[in-house]
Amino acid sequence: MTTTQVKRKYTPLIFLILAFFLPIALSGLLYYNHQNFTLKTSNHGVIVNPPVDVKNLWQSSDRNQWQVVHVTKNVCDSDCENVAYTLNQIKKALGKNSERVNFKIVSSEQSVMEKKDFSVENKIYLVDPAGNLFMYYADTSNPMNILKDLNHVLETSQRA
Numbered sequence: 001m002t003t004t005q006v007k008r009k010y011t012p013l014i015f016l017i018l019a020f021f022l023p024i025a026l027s028g029l030l031y032y033n034h035q036n037f038t039l040k041t042s043n044h045g046v047i048v049n050p051p052v053d054v055k056n057l058w059q060s061s062d063r064n065q066w067q068v069v070h071v072t073k074n075v076c077d078s079d080c081e082n083v084a085y086t087l088n089q090i091k092k093a094l095g096k097n098s099e100r101v102n103f104k105i106v107s108s109e110q111s112v113m114e115k116k117d118f119s120v121e122n123k124i125y126l127v128d129p130a131g132n133l134f135m136y137y138a139d140t141s142n143p144m145n146i147l148k149d150l151n152h153v154l155e156t157s158q159r160a
Helices: 003-032 078-093 095-100 143-159
Strands: 046-053 066-072 101-107 123-127 132-138
Touching (some): 095 101, 095 143
Parallel strands (some): 066 101
Antiparallel strands (some): 066 123
């Protein structure tokens, strides 16, 4: 056998081995060195990791509802009213999924949630049906970004 015949004989075997072991090696590389890679995410809000349990704070009457909670200062001023209007428009834009989401405005007096180095006021929070706060936005965020994330979450939760 010549060397070209040997190469042709083992070429499919080499590709087969690479097809199985290369993804495993790459996933291990990404897992152990994830801080060196910046992968693009599709969400527009800030993910809270780990999620914060807010069952006792903003309990919804319906356990199967997602919640969008806007925490404002003690008095609802014109900015708060604008956010309330925006949230109402987002609810309308959700269409058939609007019944799955409960929108509420809470004053910071009613909210006893405190986190170190974290301002609770003037934020819009997404809370899952289990009562876990998992994402937030500044109240000046683009409403379309909130709508996109809500649609994504609602679509994904229907498949689960």
